[in-house]
Amino acid sequence: MLRHATKRITGLGLAESRLSTPAATRILPRFYHERVVDHYNNPRNVGAFDKNDPTVGTGLVGAPACGDVMKLQIKVDEQTGKITDACFKTFGCGSAIASSSVATEWVKGKQMEEVLTIKNTEIAKHLSLPPVKLHCSMLAEDAIKAAVKDYETKRGKSVASATDKIAEA
Amino acid sequence: MASKIIAATVRRSLYPRILTYNRPLSTAAAAVAEPSDETVGISMKGVKISGRPLYLDMQATSPVDPRVLDAMLPYFVSRYGNPHSRTHLYGWESDEAVETARSQVASLINASAKEIVFTSGATECNNISVKGVMHFYKEKKKHVITTQTEHKCVLDSCRHLQQEGFDVTYLPVKSDGLIDLNELRSSIRSDTGLVSVMAVNNEIGVIQPMEEIGQICKEFNIPFHTDAAQALGKIPIDVNKWNVSLMSLSGHKVYGPKGVGALYMRRRPRIRVEPQMNGGGQERGIRSGTVPTPLVVGMGAACELAMNEMEYDGKRVTELKDRLLNGIRAKLDGVVVNGSTESRYAGNLNLSFAYVEGESLLMGLKEVAVSSGSACTSASLEPSYVLRALGVDEDMAHTSIRFGIGRFTTEEEIDKAVELTVNQVVKLREMSPLYEMVKEGIDIKSIQWSQH
Structure with missing residues (x-):
């Protein structure tokens, strides 16, 4: 009788444990929304552009000591100011990876002025980030802004050098 | 007399099984290897997996050894007496079982059974040791030495003492995680009432030089407490070689049940503590509350297995x-x-x-x-x-x-x-x-x- 019980117990009453636990675990901070898991498993637009390319803007934000570093790059059509492509690389938790993955998806095909209006709260809402993970979405917003700024600095320089050349001529 | 006979029968009926029942078991491997009954998969916390994950988190807790469970089961269903009941057989047989478990735990650490107090786990033991000792000797001793890498329950007990006005030195560790013995020596003061250093670290697994620390404590005649929850059954423990006065042990890290632990308290020279829980005076008044016979039996059986294996x-x-x-x-x-x-x-x-x-x-x-x-x-x-x-x-x-x-x-x-x-x-x-x-x-x- 005891052995039988032992076997049943060590055989792991899977069905019961599965039914009873999800409700209890949902309150824990380690719960990830399906979208976070999806972006983590299939991150969109992972990669790198040549950062010396004048049409590429690179935003590198965060710090290794804080556990999050995000690098977001945009490729811009010089004529229209439209972001034609974007990619990212992220060192950080699943939420950070998902936030940057979402950010690259959202900036693609948009005007530069338009992407500057993307708010961290929108990303956080989209991914249902818990309060402890809100900084991941802020980092993504910062990365977008840094990338645009980098592109504009580069372009400003190239425009400046172009005008210099004209002036010299 | 009757209790003796009963106990003998109990022991006869239990021990052959403990020692012979040897079914190889790896729950996690079984689940990974045969996901047959897990065709639907598990979905929890947004994570979907095809079967139960393989378990590599033995420092958090370990599964109960089936042989341990076999020893425990009778005390759940048939021998359920309160070990403190003195008037009938149910009480006597439970009491015998608790005492057997006590000696099983004691022999794994080379102590006497009289020096073992059963508690709810290592956290409680650490609380009794750190706060109990300091409270008992508070007239003369005001200083505790511990390390920065201790378990949270020791650190938190120390914080608590600090709030009451005690002094605590948190010894730094070297880059390999071990403490510097000279630093320990120089931190000792005339009013140091306790040195608490864990044997095996729960996060990184390093083993502190216990014998050397014990030697230093002996030299200065300071009680030495160690949290040996992660060491029990894994490395040889000898309370006399280590010269510990108090040692915290846990059941569920040695393939025993959760919710039980044991505190070793030296009798010669005698170490005294102020109880953290008051009540019916069980466990010599140090830890009041009914001793949970099945859990204690499980911890005893787990210690005996650990000793052999x-x-x-x-x-x-x-x-x-x-x-x-x-x-x-x-x-x-x-x-x-x-x-x-x-x-x-x-x-x-x-x-x-x-x-x-x-x-x-x-x-x-x-x-x-x-x-x-x-x-x-x-x-x-x-x-x-x-x-x-x-x-x-x-x-x-x-x-x-x-x-x-x-x-x-x-x-x-x-x-x-x-x-x-x-x-x-x-x-x-x-x-x-x-x-x-x-x-x-x-x-x-x-x-x-x-x-x-």
Whole structure:
């Protein structure tokens, strides 16, 4: 009788444990929304552009000591100011990876002025980030802004050098 | 007399089974190998997996050995008497069982059964030891010495004492996780009432030089407490060699049940504590409350098994650890073992994978149940305080994972864990801007990072 019980117990009453636990675990901070898991498993637009390319803007934000570093790059059509492509690389938790993955998806095909209006709260809402993970979405917003700024600095320089050349001529 | 006969029968009926019932068991491996009854998969916390993950978190807790469960079951269903009942057979047989368990625990640490007090776990033992001793001797002693890498319950008890006006010295550790004995010696004051140093660290598995610490405490005649929850049944423990006055032990780290622990309290020279719980005066008044017979019997049986199998388990765990580490190192660079490589318990392998953040690695390793450190701190975003005390770079402290290997871990599980870990680390490194920079020859430390 005891052995039988032992076997049943060590055989792991899977069905019961599965039914009873999800409700209890949902309150824990380690719960990830399906979208976070999806972006983590299939991150969109992972990669790198040549950062010396004048049409590429690179935003590198965060710090290794804080556990999050995000690098977001945009490729811009010089004529229209439209972001034609974007990619990212992220060192950080699943939420950070998902936030940057979402950010690259959202900036693609948009005007530069338009992407500057993307708010961290929108990303956080989209991914249902818990309060402890809100900084991941802020980092993504910062990365977008840094990338645009980098592109504009580069372009400003190239425009400046172009005008210099004209002036010299 | 009757109780003696009953007890003898009880023992006869129990022990042959404990010693002969030897069914090989690896719950996790079984689930990984045969996902037959798991065709639908498990979905929990947004994570979907095809079967139960393989279990490599033995420092958090271990499964109950089936032989231990066999010993416990009768005390749940038929011999359910209160061990403190003096008027009938139910009480007598339970009392006998508790006393047997007490001597089983005692013999694993070379103590006398009279020196063992059963509690609810190592946390309670640590509370009784740290606060109980200091409260008892508070007239003369005002100072406690402990280490920065202690378990949270010791540190928290110390914080509590500080609030009451006691002084606490938190000894730093060297980069290998061990304390500096000279520093311990120089920290001792005339009013030092307790030295508390854990035997095996729960996060990084390093073994402190217990005999040497014990020697120093003897020299200055200071009570020495050690949290040996992670050491019990894994490394040989001798309370006399270590010269400990108090030792905290836990049941569920040695394949016993959760919710039971034991406190060793030296009788000669006698150490006294103020009870943290008052009541019916059970356990010589140190820990009032009904002793949970089935749990205590389980802990006793687990200790007896550990005594018989420590050498075998140790060898096996070391082999598996080597297999895991070599397997990972063969495929990955930038893998660092945290803590001393010589003075450590093999079943606890704490690794840092450079340029890969630990939490995302854990998320990817959903088929392997591992942790980024202790279960108590893994919910917070802070890197482990233990690794920080070691002086591990903050970026590396964010990349650590603890693999816990135990009695029921199999070669197949280790191989699978190696495969999954390597795949995940490679995937995340491809995604890591830091790894990219390092490949380009940029020194990450030279960059001015914007702190958030």
